Amino acid sequence: xxxxxxxxxxxxxxxxxxxxxxxxxxxxxxxxxxxxxxxxxxxxxxxxxxxxxxxxxxxxxxxxxxxxxxxxxxxxxxxxxxxxxxxxxxxxxxxxxxxxxxxxxxxxxxxxxxxxxxxxxxxxxxxxxxxxxxxxxxxxxxxxxxxxxxxxxxxxxxxxxxxxxxxxxxxxxxxxxxxxxxxxxxxxxxxxxxxxxxxxxxxxxxxxxxxxxxxxxxxxxxxxxxxxxxxxxxxxxxxxxxxxxxxxxxxxxxxxxxxxxxxxxxxxxxxxxxxxxxxxxxxxxxxxxxxxxxxxxxxxxxxxxxxxxxxxxxxxxxxxxxxxxxxxxxxxxxxxxxxxxxxxxxxxxxxxxxxxxxxxxxxxxxxxxxxxxxxxxxxxxxxxxxxxxxxxxxxxxxxxxxxxxxxxxxxxxxxxxxxxxxxxxxxxxxxxxxxxx
Numbered sequence: 001x002x003x004x005x006x007x008x009x010x011x012x013x014x015x016x017x018x019x020x021x022x023x024x025x026x027x028x029x030x031x032x033x034x035x036x037x038x039x040x041x042x043x044x045x046x047x048x049x050x051x052x053x054x055x056x057x058x059x060x061x062x063x064x065x066x067x068x069x070x071x072x073x074x075x076x077x078x079x080x081x082x083x084x085x086x087x088x089x090x091x092x093x094x095x096x097x098x099x100x101x102x103x104x105x106x107x108x109x110x111x112x113x114x115x116x117x118x119x120x121x122x123x124x125x126x127x128x129x130x131x132x133x134x135x136x137x138x139x140x141x142x143x144x145x146x147x148x149x150x151x152x153x154x155x156x157x158x159x160x161x162x163x164x165x166x167x168x169x170x171x172x173x174x175x176x177x178x179x180x181x182x183x184x185x186x187x188x189x190x191x192x193x194x195x196x197x198x199x200x201x202x203x204x205x206x207x208x209x210x211x212x213x214x215x216x217x218x219x220x221x222x223x224x225x226x227x228x229x230x231x232x233x234x235x236x237x238x239x240x241x242x243x244x245x246x247x248x249x250x251x252x253x254x255x256x257x258x259x260x261x262x263x264x265x266x267x268x269x270x271x272x273x274x275x276x277x278x279x280x281x282x283x284x285x286x287x288x289x290x291x292x293x294x295x296x297x298x299x300x301x302x303x304x305x306x307x308x309x310x311x312x313x314x315x316x317x318x319x320x321x322x323x324x325x326x327x328x329x330x331x332x333x334x335x336x337x338x339x340x341x342x343x344x345x346x347x348x349x350x351x352x353x354x355x356x357x358x359x360x361x362x363x364x365x366x367x368x369x370x371x372x373x374x375x376x377x378x379x380x381x382x383x384x385x386x387x388x389x390x391x392x393x394x395x396x397x398x399x400x401x402x403x404x405x406x407x408x409x410x411x412x413x414x415x416x417x418x419x420x421x422x423x424x425x426x427x428x429x430x431x432x433x434x435x436x437x
Contacts, residue, residue: 001045001282002299002330006323010304010340011275012239013042022276025239026285028210031075033196034203041204045282049222049296055205055284056219058144062202063209065135072128073199080121082196085189087114092182101174112174115181120169122184129195130156130165132202148198155191158183208285217286220277221293227252228297228336228371230278234290237273244409245290246270250371254392256364258382259375260416261396266409267375268304268342270396274373275302275340298335301327304342317347324360337370344376354378358385365391382415 008014015021023042029035046052089111093100105112133152136145156165160183167176184192211217215238223229230250236243244266250257261267277287281294303323324344331337344360345353358381364372365388385391395416399406426432 001047001279001297003045003279004301007275007300007302007340008043010302011272011279013279014039020239022239026207026211028207028214029203031073031078031200031203033078033200034207037200038204038207041208041283045279045300046284047296049224052222052282052284052296054143058205059208059212059285060219061136061145062206063213066206066209066213068135069206070128070131072124073196074124077121077125077128078196078199080118081125081184081192084114084118085185089114092178092185096175096178096182098173098175101178104178105174112177116172116177119172119177119180119184122180123164123167123169125195126156126161126164129199132199136202148202152195152198155195158188158191160184161188208283212286215288217280218289218291220281220287220289220291222281223293223295225295227295228255228338228369229293229295230274230338230371231294232274232277232287232289232292235273235277235292236288237269237276238288240269243273243288246273246411248274248411250373250392252368254390255368255370256361256372256388256391257374258361258385258391258393258415259373259395260377260379260382260393261375262398262416263377265396265398265407265416267396269409270411271302271304271340271342271373271375275300275338278338295336297338299330299337300340301330301337302340302342303327303344304340315347317345320345320347328364331367331370334369339364339370339372339374341372341374344374344378350378354381357381361385361391362388379415379417 011022012020013022015024018024023039026042027035027038029038046055090104090108092115093104096104129152133149133156136149156162160180164180212219217238220232228250229252230248232249233247234245235248236245248257259267259270273288277289277292278294278297279300280287281292282297282300303320324341327339331339344357348356357376357378361374361381362385364370364374365385382393386393393413393415394411395414397408397410397412397416399408
């Protein structure tokens with residue numbers, strides 16, 4: 001799936017403010033390597049249904065053994081072993097026996113202490129990887145897991161490693177320590193780093209499984225068809241403390257959702273929830289919904305947080321126009337796209353905005369290869385668009401009770417004409433302040 005930096009920012013996949021970052025809330029990794037691989041996975045959506053289904057199977061299988069997962073390898077253990085190869089320590093005896101080992105321990109005490117410390121962590125690491133191998137060994141249907149299990153078995157199938165798998169750390173002799181250390185340092189470096197890489201991947205996938213359980217995600221059904229399709233029940237934005245669930249259905253015959261509602265009614269949250277659900281589906285993980293069924297999309301583009309550029313002398317409206325232009329150029333390729341547009345043409349006067357918005361919507365809705373969710377505060381353009389059968393009209397309702405705004409955040413059929421700007425001014429005390437001037 002194609003996605004650009006603007007869309008990643010709009011959906012808050014990565015964000016400098018951790019609380020707003022999707023990555024931060026999905027990150028339950030235990031290691032530095034796992035965290036970086038999770039970042040890679042979240043930044044690189046998949047391009048085939050098969051790849052998505054294999055990733056789904058991997059995460060689902062890991063969720064079954066989540067509560068049996070060993071605490072080691074830990075991040076500290078992995079860091080100790082990585083640093084071991086960078087340490088400047090005296091060479092070990094070629095074939096260490098008891099006397100050689102005691103001699104090394106006496107004359108190179110600090111190096112021996114570091115070696116001893118490392119080997120204890122190495123034993124933890126190898127024993128932990130063996131436990132993981134056993135846990136994932138029966139998951140033949142999850143092809144990536146099966147390949148990892150087979151590779152772990154091959155890498156651990158060394159005489160010295162097999163001894164370490166049975167080794168009691170409390171019973172380590174000086175000879176054991178130097179024999180193990182010599183083997184790891186001179187004969188097992190590339191294999192050890194491969195095991196660490198495998199564990200980093202497992203750590204990242206396990207993080208996705210943990211996040212799915214924590215937030216109540218479901219695994220979407222991916223379908224292969226020529227026309228774009230998206231249907232979901234109970235879709236929600238999982239970063240909200242008390243999210244409201246939505247139902248959505250976009251098909252080739254009803255591929256354009258025209259969304260209205262007052263400010264703060266929930267339009268932006270809905271658009272981001274839909275985009276995030278589709279994006280996470282293409283990562284291969286669970287999605288925030290009760291059910292979701294969708295086609296494979298070739299791309300996802302958003303137009304939500306457009307900004308002006310003072311350095312280039314470009315206005316907010318100019319950048320809105322450029323974003324729409326780039327979107328049209330990209331989605332004219334006949335591939336399947338999901339397009340998210342929030343409050344089209346905010347940067348110009350209402351008369352211009354009405355004319356520009358109508359022109360853009362009437363043009364975009366002719367593209368059968370894309371699904372559109374577009375919100376606008378210009379409810380008056382809706383009536384002229386009712387003639388087009390492929391445009392759906394939904395709105396978020398706002399009620400006023402005792403001069404207080406009440407938002408239901410429920411998606412309803414129709415077009416909203418709510419105007420609450422003055423009420424917000426009054427509620428926040430701006431009107432009374434102005435009257436006192």
